[in-house]
Amino acid sequence: MEKFIKFLPIPARLLTNSVRIGLGLGVVFLFILHSAHIIKLPLVESFEWVLYDARVRATMPDTVNPQIVIIDIDEKSLKEEGRWPWSRARLGELISKLSDHYKVAVVGMDVVFAEPDNQSSIKMMERLARNGSEQSGEMKVLLDKLQPLLDGDKTFARRMKGRDVVLGYYFKRENNLEADTLTGKLPGPACDLAQVSGQGLQLQHATGYGANLPRLQEAAAGGGHFVPNMDADGVIRSVPLLMEYDGKCYEALAMAIARRALEVQSVSAEQGGDRWSRQLRKVGELKVPVMADGSAWVPYRGFQGSFPYVSAVDVLER
Numbered sequence: 001m002e003k004f005i006k007f008l009p010i011p012a013r014l015l016t017n018s019v020r021i022g023l024g025l026g027v028v029f030l031f032i033l034h035s036a037h038i039i040k041l042p043l044v045e046s047f048e049w050v051l052y053d054a055r056v057r058a059t060m061p062d063t064v065n066p067q068i069v070i071i072d073i074d075e076k077s078l079k080e081e082g083r084w085p086w087s088r089a090r091l092g093e094l095i096s097k098l099s100d101h102y103k104v105a106v107v108g109m110d111v112v113f114a115e116p117d118n119q120s121s122i123k124m125m126e127r128l129a130r131n132g133s134e135q136s137g138e139m140k141v142l143l144d145k146l147q148p149l150l151d152g153d154k155t156f157a158r159r160m161k162g163r164d165v166v167l168g169y170y171f172k173r174e175n176n177l178e179a180d181t182l183t184g185k186l187p188g189p190a191c192d193l194a195q196v197s198g199q200g201l202q203l204q205h206a207t208g209y210g211a212n213l214p215r216l217q218e219a220a221a222g223g224g225h226f227v228p229n230m231d232a233d234g235v236i237r238s239v240p241l242l243m244e245y246d247g248k249c250y251e252a253l254a255m256a257i258a259r260r261a262l263e264v265q266s267v268s269a270e271q272g273g274d275r276w277s278r279q280l281r282k283v284g285e286l287k288v289p290v291m292a293d294g295s296a297w298v299p300y301r302g303f304q305g306s307f308p309y310v311s312a313v314d315v316l317e318r
Contacts, residue, residue, distance in 0.1 A: 049233060062302040070309045071098070077313040088117040088152030090316070092159030097315050099163045108257040110168040110226055113212045114184050117152030157219035164260050166222045168253045171206035171243055173227075184211030187223030190251035191267035193244060196294070199269040203244040203294045224256030229295055242267070242294035255288075262286065 071094070073084060081090065098104040169186065172179050186209060196203065209225075217223055225243060228236040241252045251259075251267060258264070264286060290296045301307070 046233070049231065049235070049237070052237065053235070056300055060300055060302045060306075062306070064305070065301060065307055068307045069104075070307050071312050071315060072309045074309075074311050076311050080313045081316070088113070088156035092152075092156040094312060094316055095159050095163060095165055097318075099165075101318075102315070106164045106166060106221075106257050106260045108166045108168070108224075108253060110253060112169055112184070112210055113153075113156075113167070113216050114210055116213065117156070153213060153215060157215050160216070160219040160221075164221045166224060166253065166256045166260060167212050167217060167220045168226050169209060169211035169223055171225050171227045171245060171250075172208035172210070173204070174207055179207040181208045181210070183209070185214040185217045186211050186245070186250065187217055187220075187256075189248040190256070191242065191249040191269075193247060193249040196242065196249055196269045199271055200292065201242070201269055201290070201294050202292060203242050203249065204240050206243050206245040206250075209245065222256045222260060224251050224253030226253045236298065238291070238295045238297050240293065240295045241288065241290055258286075 078084065095107055098107050167187075169184065172181060193203075206227075211217065212220075212223070227240060227243065229238045229240060230236055239252055239254070241255050243250050243252075249267075255267075259267070288296055
């Protein structure tokens with residue numbers, strides 16, 4: 001006796017529910033991929049930024065922190081001292097005043113001194129010494145005596161020596177037009193890259209840098225890069241505290257200054273404690289939370305004026 005299998009039609013309601021469940025699971029799967037940083041959902045990312053910015057504004061202390069002081073190259077300073085850049089000798093005086101008179105713990109400079117000090121007086125004397133006149137011999141002797149005194153970089157380096165001065169520099173990445181350009185000298189690496197990588201951090205890779213003159217970096221107490229992470233909407237919400245270049249690990253300017261001020265000697269990494277914070281790492285003895293690429297969210301204190309601003313010329317003239 002033959003047997004037949006009868007296919008019954010699927011109820012429309014059941015089919016509709018299946019489609020809804022499938023769509024729901026698909027959306028959840030997309031969110032999971034977005035959370036795992038496998039794909040990016042621009043609309044979701046924009047919404048996350050709006051929520052994050054609102055939370056930061058709502059939780060900012062909005063008070064003035066006197067522990068950090070901004071020495072401002074403001075209009076008043078430019079009017080009295082002349083246009084920027086100032087001579088290295090004058091900047092050396094500024095460092096001496098801050099360190100010796102005001103007893104500042106650490107001086108951090110977010111300026112790159114990549115080229116020698118331009119002393120027009122020395123260049124003029126060098127031209128006179130080469131012109132073949134009778135006075136050229138006397139001018140050469142005078143130049144030999146005065147050049148050490150007029151060497152602004154030498155004076156600047158001498159002022160930094162033995163003082164807690166941290167110089168800034170910048171890294172270049174692949175999307176930069178001069179990504180592989182190397183200028184100046186980098187400070188020593190801040191940590192063991194193998195140890196950091198062993199804890200799951202995959203640091204951002206730099207392909208070039210613009211750093212300070214070797215004699216200046218060698219005289220300074222340290223150095224740090226200032227390379228912000230700019231989001232697609234043009235807002236800076238995080239900075240890489242650690243970056244990798246040529247197989248070595250380098251710290252941000254903020255971290256370099258903080259380590260000198262707080263006398264933290266080493267930088268290392270360890271994983272977060274629970275499974276929901278697997279992307280959370282901690283750097284150094286102070287245990288700063290960072291993301292998987294070594295970046296940290298900027299804990300904005302408030303708007304401009306959240307730290308004291310002092311005119312540079314007021315420091316120099318007091």
